[in-house]
Amino acid sequence: MTKRDTSGQITELERGRRYSIRVRLAPDDTHAAWHWSKSRKVYGNKAEATAALVAYKKELEDSQAGRDITVGEYAAAFQSGRKALGKVSPLTLERDQHEIDRITKYLGNVRVTDLDAQTIEDAYLRMSELDGASPDAIHKVHMKLSQIMRKAFLEELVDRNPCDAVExxxxxxxxxxxxxxxxxxxxxxxxxxxxLRQEPQDGRIVAVWLGVATGLRRGEALALVWDDIDLEHARLRIRKQYGKEKVLKDPKTTKSRRTISIDAQTVEFLTRWRDKQHALFAEAGVSQSSFSPVCSNELCGFLDPDNFSRWRRQFFVKEGLAHYASETTYIDRRGIERTRRTGYVGPNFHALRRAQATLLVAGGVDPKTVQARLGHESLNTTLNIYAEEVGENDRKAADYMGKLLEG
Incomplete structure (x- = not known):
């Protein structure tokens, strides 16, 4: 049964339970005559279907009024909406802003309804030529733009996601x-x-030790306070992270907030450091407390993440884990000969985390335990490490069988 008026239509699909509604729309830029909107399913009784039709009309009117919205405006609204919902971490929002800024720079004045694959491809070409954007950077922009345009599709601003046609x-x-x-x-x-055992202990060495021994992220290690460390029961809690904003904030994901066990060597290492730090703090006239940072700097405060990363690169080079692509000597203004090193080649702090995961896998620890210890949001991240390790073990197995067959 269908009820029609000059502006909307309700079609009964299942008596008293399911309806289809659509709205009569006036001519516009793409339609020369009056036309019907897309149909929408409604589950409920007739009164609910009627209310849904009224709401659908209002939605389409608002959408029509907003058809001139640009990609830049829509991307900004997309980012603001995610921030307001609070389902995305501040760190993710901050990282995404870099891609959104590029989208706004090259596509910001294009109407959402006019965006097509060719326009997107031309923008990517300009990003490469004018900004020197790498293929990896363009891929990140494309993923973010595709996410934004998918929302536009779900809100029925566009008939399809134009990013799907970009090859x-x-x-x-x-x-x-x-x-x-x-x-x-x-x-x-x-x-x-x-x-590391032979290095004089300080907050930076402790952070590196924690990276290897527990797989903590850099921000998680730098955020630890002594209240997070339970040496008696050999465990530590990850409750915060300390990033370049230099403030304590919530961890990366909900699974990042966790309590993990620590080994006897790490307990001994941290016990020695706690005692040494107590003496260092006393010399500086500061009282060590349960809220003192574990990985402290020379001023008894939290380590600056950027300064720590610069030190860590030099430390990795000293220990033979990395090198610089270029080294040049020069004379500074005071006539002192100095060395400038550029082009760091080697692992970052996150590589310690992956090394921890690889050691656990090699030791036969099951994937779910590894996921819980490292705080991986997705098990797939953990399984990718397993797949790599299994590949190595498979070659060892083949070599072992070859030796057996020789006899």
Whole structure:
């Protein structure tokens, strides 16, 4: 049964339970005559279907009024909406803003309804030529633009996501050489731990130890206070992270907030450091408390993440884990000869986290336990590490069988 008036239509699909509604629309830029909107299913009784039709009319009127919205305006609204909902971490919002700024720069004045694959491809070409954007950077922009335009499609501003028609934008594969250069193997990790034991303890060395021994992210390690460390029961809690904003904030994801066990060597390492830090704080006239940072700086405060990363790169080079692509000497204004090193080649702090995961996998720890310890939001992240490790073990298995068959 269908009820029609000059502006809307309700069609009964299942008596008293399911209806289809659509709205009569006036001529516009793409339609020369009156036309029907897309149909929409409504579950409920007739009164609910009528109310839904009224709401649908209002929605379409608002949408029609907003058909002139530009990509820049829509992207800004998209970002503001995610921030207001609070379902995305501040760190993710901050990282996404870089891609949104590029989208706004190159596509900001284009109407959402006019955006097509050719316009997008032309924008990517200009990003590459004018900004020097790498294939990886363009891939990140494309993923973010596709997410934004999917929302526009779901809100029925566009009939399809134009990003789906853009070809050739793929995430560049990491070369085998770069993968080797940025990875810390099991053997390197174990040798590195032995060297760490011989280093004079300070907050930076402690942060690196925690990266290897527990797989903490840099921000998680730098955010630890002594109240998070339970040496008696050999465990620590990850409740905060400390990033470049230099404020304590919530962890990256809900699964990042966790409590993990620590080994006896780490308990001994942290106990020695706590005692040493107590003495250092006393010399500076500061009282060590449960809220003192574990990875403290020379001023008894939290380590600056950027300064720590600069030190960490130099430390990795000193320990043979990395090198600089270029070294040049020069004379400064005071006549002192100095060395400028550029082009760091080697692992970052996150590589310690991956090394921890690889060591756990090699030790036969199951994927769910590894996921929980590292705070991986998705099990797939953990399983990818397993797949890599299984590949290595498979070669060892084949070599072992070859030796057996020789006899």
């Amino acid at each position: 050739g934008v793929r995430r560049p594969k990491v070369s085998p050489q770069k993968r080797r250069e940025t990875r810390i193997t099991k053997e390197q990790a174990l040798a590195f731990v032995r060297k």
